[in-house]
Amino acid sequence: MIFQYTDVLVALATVNFESLVSFYTQVLGQNPTTLVPNAYAEFLFSGLRLGIFKPKSTHEAEFETTAKSKISLCLEVSNLEAAIAHLTALGYPPPGNITVASHGREIYAYDPDGNRLILHQAVTQSYES
Structure with a gap:
């Protein structure tokens, strides 16, 4: 069975939301196309969507790692x-x-x-x- 999809989004989870959004804003030279403060940011470029999200507090431990x-x-x-x-x-x-x-x-x-x-x-x- 094959499933249908309409788009591809790469998403990075982080508990350091502001730091990571700032980093990608500077690296990519653009502001996020979507920004929900302290929750979600999305960059759109060259056919790829890059999302950065802050996990819910109940899931933060999954993403806290060095x-x-x-x-x-x-x-x-x-x-x-x-x-x-x-x-x-x-x-x-x-x-x-x-x-x-x-x-x-x-x-x-x-x-x-x-x-x-x-x-x-x-x-x-x-x-x-």
């Missing part, structure tokens, strides 16, 4: 070095180095809650030495 998330938000950028500089200026420098994969160059970074961001620049030229 462990790294298993989800990665991959952001394709046109200039990887500029994206790294932007995150660094916001106080969230990527902890590692740029790596080269078959699909391009990338680096891992993390949001204030430890969710992994992958900044990715597609291959436009050969990166071989």
